[in-house]
């Protein structure tokens with residue numbers, strides 16, 4: 001195991017080094033249409049039960065430490081999520097070969113840099129934002145981008161795919177993620193129009209790019225001598241939620257099922273009880289010291305408990321309101337959950353109560369119909 005000092009000492013996020021700060025829109029150029037790509041891999045790995053798929057790519061090799069550069073602090077960028085704090089997106093080096101792209105107002109990404117190439121988790125919300133991420137990766141390495149993992153079906157994690165397709169990457173997703181990306185594409189596009197408008201992005205540039213490789217429960221990718229382990233524990237925030245372990249770096253990427261100090265969108269959740277149980281499983285797992293979430297800053301094991309308690313509390317409280325015969329409007333007016341006022345996305349509370357009402361009263365998720 002080879003862990004950079006910056007990682008070892010990282011009790012909290014501000015101990016990480018932030019690099020490549022810049023205003024997204026300033027560096028985005030017109031890209032035009034994506035050229036047809038050469039498919040390096042045209043296989044679909046479908047595994048039933050708890051089978052394990054292993055895909056080996058590249059020769060084993062040592063990971064070289066990579067440098068990081070700091071630029072001038074940028075100005076605010078508006079994103080689709082509320083509240084828009086204007087915090088600049090940054091890249092944090094969390095291990096010798098592992099980088100966390102952190103955008104408080106948007107969605108995060110992770111990239112692993114090896115001698116065999118680069119692996120990326122999640123591509124941001126538009127091909128131009130994806131291109132911006134590629135440019136940030138290029139400040140660290142000129143190795144080819146070999147793999148992209150889409151951690152769940154939401155457009156803010158997949159709509160940058162076109163830029164990575166043009167760069168020659170092969171796409172991986174859990175089966176449910178691949179299925180849902182296709183199923184809800186029109187709805188995803190519809191709910192992201194404000195983001196496109198705010199950022200002056202052309203919605204027509206977004207292309208639905210589905211996985212080249214899918215998996216069921218678990219899969220490992222070996223790249224440049226590093227293992228990247230994809231794991232599916234069942235539906236959390238939504239079906240398809242994929243966790244990714246970097247065993248050598250003792251780092252765990254978490255999808256929508258865990259985000260730090262953030263009230264999640266529950267329009268896609270099929271069972272809050274199962275979600276809370278899934279977090280028990282993740283919290284009890286060995287093999288990681290640091291969490292790189294899909295939203296929010298770098299986190300640690302104890303932060304999982306915080307989210308679990310919030311979810312259980314919010315769910316029980318709304319369930320109680322339904323049981324008392326409160327209408328949705330009454331519940332939205334009465335249940336203000338002031339204890340979560342400083343959480344990310346607290347401003348979406350009313351729609352979260354509505355989402356829970358739908359689940360509790362109908363047992364259905366209209367978003368998937």
Ligand SMILES: [Zn+2]
Pocket residue numbers: 107154156157256294295
């Ligand atoms: Zn998201």
